[in-house]
Amino acid sequence: MRDASLNDFIANFEYRLRQIFYESNDINQLSLQRGLPDHMWKDIMDMVPLSVAIPTEYGGRGCIVKECLSLLSAASYESLPLSLTFGINIALFLEPLAKYGNVEIKKEVFDSFLHKQSMGGLMITEPDFGSDALNMATAYRELTDSFTVKGLKHWQGLTGQANFWLIAARKDLGNGNLSRDIDFFLADNSAPEQEVIVESYFNNLGLYMIPYGLNRIDIEVPKTHQLIKRTTGIKMMLDILHRSRMQFPGMGMGFIKRMLDEAMDHTKSRMVGASNLFAMDSIKFQLSRIQTAFTICSAMCYKSSSMSGIEHSLAGEGLEANSMKALVTDLMHESAQLCLQLSGANGYKINHIAGRGIVDSRPFQIFEGSNEMLYTQIAEMVMKDMKRGQVRNLYAFLSAFRLTKRSSPYFREQLDFHISETLTQRKLVDLGRIISRLICTDYTLEMEDVGYRSDLVQSCIGNMKVDIAHLISNLSMENIATPVDDYLEGSDWLDFIK
Secondary structure (H helix, E strand, O other), X not given: OOXXXXXXXXXXXXXXXXXXXXXXXOHHHHOOXXXXXXXXXXXXXXXXXXXXXXXXXXXOOOOOHHHHHHHHXXXXXXXXXXXXXXXXXXXXXXXXXXXXXXXXXXHHHHHHHHHOOOOEEEEOOEOOEOOOHHHOOXXXXXXXXXXXXXXXXXXXXXXXXXXXXXXXEEEEEEOOEEOOOOEEEEEEOOOHHHOOXXXXXXXXXXXXXXXXXXXXXXXXXXXXXXXXXXXXXXXXXXXHHHHHHOOHHHHHHXXXXXXXXXXXXXXXXXXXXXXXXXXXXXXXXXXXXXXXXXXXXXXXXXXXXXXXXXXXXXXOOHHHHHHHHHHHHHHHHHHXXXXXXXXXXXXXXXOOHHHHHHHHHHHHHOOOXXXXXXXXXXXXXXXXXXXXXXXXXXXXXXXXXOOOOOOHHHHHHHHOOEOOOOOOHHHHHHHHHHHHHHHHHHHHHHHHHOOOOHHXXXXXXXXXXXXXXXXXXXXXXXXXXXXXXXOOXXXXXXXXXX
16 A cells, blocks of 8 residues: 555645646646746756655655656656656666765765755767667776766757766777776766766757757766766666666556546547447447556556665566566557547647647657667567577467466467567567567556456456457568668659550
């Protein structure tokens, strides 16, 4: 059961957010502008929402996962960009600092968040190295009492707005060579020698509240500003990114619930002839899809709360982290598409919650690892285990696998076949989609064991059967279609009219 302290904290946050967004201002109009007015940020940050990700010994609420996810959910019900702003601060700055930061700097930085409304972010992605982070060109050199860090980073959320940055870099070994490992450094933008320079801002499609851009790094930071790795820097980065991916369900939770509430309210009130839209079978199916997303996302939050705290190392939990991130973001976008469809013409307004939800949720399928890449990694991890165990039948393996043994029997008819050891990448993506659905269906069954509604779980399983049957048909179908390079010659339809 939720404790009274958390209930009160979230209830007060939700109440004040509604006042700020709808009574004092009009968030539907402001969402069309870049950024938020300073007075709105002040009103929001006056509630000290980021205290959820600060340890109690530094005056915060304790860095407890269920509190972080509850805050993200409450924010995303009203504004997905606001929730992402909090998500960046929590998962990509405050939690890494709490776990890996030098004790000499923690109090000063945490105090700045608690009392000065500061924000922080993470810099990994570079113009020439997107998902290929291990080849990043940003380099550091060690001096007597400090480090210098130089490079270019782009597409960092809160560009020009964050007060603090964690910056990933590789050690300069000389002669143009960089270390294979990665280190992270804290930069305080208020110190001139640590200031990250914004070269340009991007006109991002959606998420207007959050500034993105190109950043030039040429800084010098004290030795205390280097994060302290437990083993290797690569494992530290994986721990940070996997923990962040396991917090995506928090951002998805409130957003999907809002899409469901809006769609339910509209279809029940919209009359067509003698009955409402809600009475139509195809409408019920579409609503059940959003409700399935709500159920699965709830289960992800339940699971994440038990395993993604900073006391755990998540460097080796890529299968679950990738499954949560990829599936929940697909479900977020699908929910927004369905809500828009069910809302009719009104949904096709950028100031309508569904229309705005489509463009705001779309980049979630791309950043922190594109979903196609994550699904491919999921499939490769499972196929590696299958090969090691010399098992080729998909059901035989998944029914014994710790993450899918509860859910697999519900899909035995579809899963009972031998899988090729040499799948094309397009088929690996489909296999990854199947496995992620099975893993997350397992979570719903775990949650049902402790009292979650069985009717929602059974409806969820029904929709997952539809999805998995479709994906398995893709696996069995021979498809070698590729783009034709020089396609223009002989392809103009006008030439064939006699």
